[in-house]
Every structure is written in structure tokens, then in C-alpha cells.
Amino acid sequence: MVTDKKVRDEAFGSLRTYLGAQSEISELDLLKLWKGLFYCLWMQDKPALQQRLSRDLASLVSTLRDPVVMPFLRAFWLTIAREWSHIEALRLDKYLYLIRQYVNVSFQFLSRNNWKKEVVEEWNNVLEEVPLECKDMKIPNGLRYHVMDVFVDELEKVGGSEWEEKEERKQTLETLVQPVEKMAKEGKLKVLRVAAKECLADERLRAWRGQEDEAIDEPEEEDEEAEWGGIED
Missing domain, CATH: 1.20.1050 (Glutathione S-transferase Yfyf (Class Pi); Chain A, domain 2)
Known part of the structure; x- marks a missing residue:
């Protein structure tokens, strides 16, 4: 396991170097990259290591050149949306934490x-x-x-x-x-x-x-469509 972690850390370092050198990356390449990163987290066990990996994945944004940031973030969200239905309950927490990290680093980018x-x-x-x-x-x-x-x-x-x-x-x-x-x-x-x-x-x-004034609840109209109406005959 130590060897596996060492190899992964070295690969992650190489990825950071590669991404930081790019001034443009195609949407297809970003989506391929994110599919790999998604399943890298998928395979990671132990909460502490999962959180560390999520923070490492979020830290990639700080290495990117500005023109690459928004396409990279978009590819992240597209991947999460696409894979969401496959995330099992036992794996959900680590992806919720990853999403939180990505909201945070996005705000950090805007602040910079x-x-x-x-x-x-x-x-x-x-x-x-x-x-x-x-x-x-x-x-x-x-x-x-x-x-x-x-x-x-x-x-x-x-x-x-x-x-x-x-x-x-x-x-x-x-x-x-x-x-x-x-x-x-x-x-x-x-x-x-x-x-x-x-x-x-x-x-x-x-x-x-x-x-400062208290929020006032506005009346809601009924939805035209329910979220799920069951299986029709």
C-alpha cells in the first residue's frame, strides 16, 4: 500500500506540472481526465485519505492558468452530474466533500x-x-x-x-x-x-x-409536474 500511495503521489505531481503548463485543454480531454479522477476517488478507502485526496483534487485549480480554470471547473461539474446516479450511499460522503471543496476553490479563484x-x-x-x-x-x-x-x-x-x-x-x-x-x-x-x-x-x-427585515415567505403554486409520479400502466 505504501508503494501504491507513493506511485499515486508521483503521478499526481506529474499531473499538476502538466496542467500548470497548459494554456488550453480541449473539452474532450478534460472530460476524460475528470472521469479518471472521479474513479480515483471512487477507489480510495478510509475517510481521512478520502478527504486528503479530495483536497488534493481541489488544489489542482490553483495550478491552472486562468484560461483553463473555467473549462476545468465545467468538466468537473459535468462529470459529477453524469456519474451521480452511480454513486452508492456508502461512497456519497466523499463526493459531497469533494463538491464542497470545489465550491470553495472556485470562490478562491474569483477572489484571486x-x-x-x-x-x-x-x-x-x-x-x-x-x-x-x-x-x-x-x-x-x-x-x-x-x-x-x-x-x-x-x-x-x-x-x-x-x-x-x-x-x-x-x-x-x-x-x-x-x-x-x-x-x-x-x-x-x-x-x-x-x-x-x-x-x-x-x-x-x-x-x-x-x-435587515425579516424574510417573507411567498405562496408557492403547485408544480406542473411532480418530481416522480410513479410508474404508469
């Missing part, structure tokens, strides 16, 4: 770019295409829920008190929450809209946005 509006909007486009897409039921709802569940936690870790203290961050914050706002209004299922509203109602987020 000083939260430039065009970069934040590009990140929003990735979110709205995959994990926070509102209508396509091929996107797993469990993925949607988890991203919204960790959204404020990871934003707080990266931005901290500056969200409330720095006036220039207010507009950045309003841009960042747009995918969640969109889900709250346009989510195909009521449960998705409710989850988005719960995210937006987080006391920390409301304080950062200067929403």
Missing part, C-alpha cells in the same frame, strides 16, 4: 481575480449550465441541493467579514447570488425553489446584503 464582474459572470454561467440548472431533470437534484447547502458556508470562508464591511463587495455579492435567485424563481420543482429560498434566507447572507 479580485471578484472581477466578467469572471464572476463566467462562473455563474457554469453554475447555471450544470449544478444550478433550473429546468433539466437530467441534472441530479441531490447535486443542486448540496451546492446550495454549502454555498454560503464556503463564501464566508473565502470572503469573511469583507462581505458586510466593504461597500464595493455589495455588487459582487448580488452578482454571485444570481444563480440561486434564478433557481428560487424558475426552478422546475417546488422543492428546488424552496431550497434556493432557504439558501437566500441564510442570516449571514442576508446581513451581507443589508437585508
Whole structure:
């Protein structure tokens, strides 16, 4: 096992070096890479080692050149969405942790770019295409829920008190929450809209946005389609 770990660490180091040297990587190559990385985590036993591997996988983002970051993140989300239905209950926790790490490193990337509006909007486009897409039921709802569940936690870790203290961050914050706002209004299922509203109602987020008044629950219309109506005859 020691040898296996040594070989894996050496391979991971080579991967970091390779990725860091690329100014462009095709979508196909990124999807192939992510399928391999997904199953690398799949095979990893023991929670402590799983978490370490997840952090190592997330650290890849910091080695990338800026033009590669968004395509790399998009390939990550596409892979997670595609493989989600195959994740067994006993393996789910390590992927939930990996997703949390990727939300965090995405915010770190935006912070390193000083939260430039065009970069934040590009990140929003990735979110709205995959994990926070509102209508396509091929996107797993469990993925949607988890991203919204960790959204404020990871934003707080990266931005901290500056969200409330720095006036220039207010507009950045309003841009960042747009995918969640969109889900709250346009989510195909009521449960998705409710989850988005719960995210937006987080006391920390409301304080950062200067929403001191108490949140008011709006009446929900019934879904046109249930999430799953059973098997028809």
C-alpha cells in the first residue's frame, strides 16, 4: 500500500506540472481526465485519505492558468452530474466533500481575480449550465441541493467579514447570488425553489446584503409536474 500511495503521489505531481503548463485543454480531454479522477476517488478507502485526496483534487485549480480554470471547473461539474446516479450511499460522503471543496476553490479563484464582474459572470454561467440548472431533470437534484447547502458556508470562508464591511463587495455579492435567485424563481420543482429560498434566507447572507427585515415567505403554486409520479400502466 505504501508503494501504491507513493506511485499515486508521483503521478499526481506529474499531473499538476502538466496542467500548470497548459494554456488550453480541449473539452474532450478534460472530460476524460475528470472521469479518471472521479474513479480515483471512487477507489480510495478510509475517510481521512478520502478527504486528503479530495483536497488534493481541489488544489489542482490553483495550478491552472486562468484560461483553463473555467473549462476545468465545467468538466468537473459535468462529470459529477453524469456519474451521480452511480454513486452508492456508502461512497456519497466523499463526493459531497469533494463538491464542497470545489465550491470553495472556485470562490478562491474569483477572489484571486479580485471578484472581477466578467469572471464572476463566467462562473455563474457554469453554475447555471450544470449544478444550478433550473429546468433539466437530467441534472441530479441531490447535486443542486448540496451546492446550495454549502454555498454560503464556503463564501464566508473565502470572503469573511469583507462581505458586510466593504461597500464595493455589495455588487459582487448580488452578482454571485444570481444563480440561486434564478433557481428560487424558475426552478422546475417546488422543492428546488424552496431550497434556493432557504439558501437566500441564510442570516449571514442576508446581513451581507443589508437585508435587515425579516424574510417573507411567498405562496408557492403547485408544480406542473411532480418530481416522480410513479410508474404508469
